[in-house]
Amino acid sequence: MTYVTDLQPDWRQRKKAATRERIRGSALRLFREQGYDATTVDQIAAAADVTPADFERHFATKDAAIMSVVDDPLQATAAALGDVKADVDPEHALLIATIELLGAIIDLAAAS
Secondary structure (H helix, E strand, O other): OOOHHHHHHHHHHHHHHHHHHHHHHHHHHHHHHHOOOOOOHHHHHHHHOOOHHHHHHHOOOHHHHHHHHHHHHHHHHHHHHOOOOOOOOHHHHHHHHHHHHHHHHHHHHHHO
16 A cells, blocks of 8 residues: 555655746846846845845755756766666766666656
């Protein structure tokens, strides 16, 4: 039997990921429109419909928000590398991990 409490972590993780993506998307849009230096954390938070404190829960600074565009996929690829069998050579392991990451991105986009 599945209890409602069993589903909570997945729901929270999805909500947290959606909020993080909304903040990142708002930040990137404002950076394009206003320029990086002219954009404040308060403006990003308002555009993402979160408080500045919520912004800081997801990103320490606006630098971190823009760097997450690169960092998040790299971290996901590194995590996927851990799932590749040890006897696979490094080039193929990276290829397998990258393909799995791209598959997850496609699945996520299809679910949206």
